[in-house]
Amino acid sequence: xxxxxxxxxxxxxTVQHIIYWSNGYPFDPxxxxxxxxxxxxxHEVETIPEGIVSEQxxxxxxxxxxxxxxYKETDPFDS
Numbered sequence: 001x002x003x004x005x006x007x008x009x010x011x012x013x014t015v016q017h018i019i020y021w022s023n024g025y026p027f028d029p030x031x032x033x034x035x036x037x038x039x040x041x042x043h044e045v046e047t048i049p050e051g052i053v054s055e056q057x058x059x060x061x062x063x064x065x066x067x068x069x070x071y072k073e074t075d076p077f078d079s
Contacts, residue, residue: 001014001015001016001044001045001046001047001048002014002015002016002017002018002026002042002043002044002045003015003042003043003045003048003059004026004035004040004041004042005040005041005043005058005059006039006040006041007039007040007041008058008070009041009058009059009060010055010057010058010068010070011052011053011054011055011056011057011058011059011065011068012035012040012054012055013028013031013033013054014048014054015028015030015031016030017029017030018042021034023037024037025037026040026042043059043061045059048065049065052065055068055071056068056071
């Protein structure tokens, strides 16, 4: 299993398989999504703990998963 984080370690996505294109971009063949390699980091992990949600959590190899200190819950009806 792989996780994709932005350069601030914020969790963007979780994927089962990664293929690297010739330009270095990591590509998820299941979602047909490529990520610009200069904007993301790819980490291979054994498991993802239950309750880990993209944007709400960060990840580094040293610290593991931890709450995103900059995440703010938004109200979809609040404008």
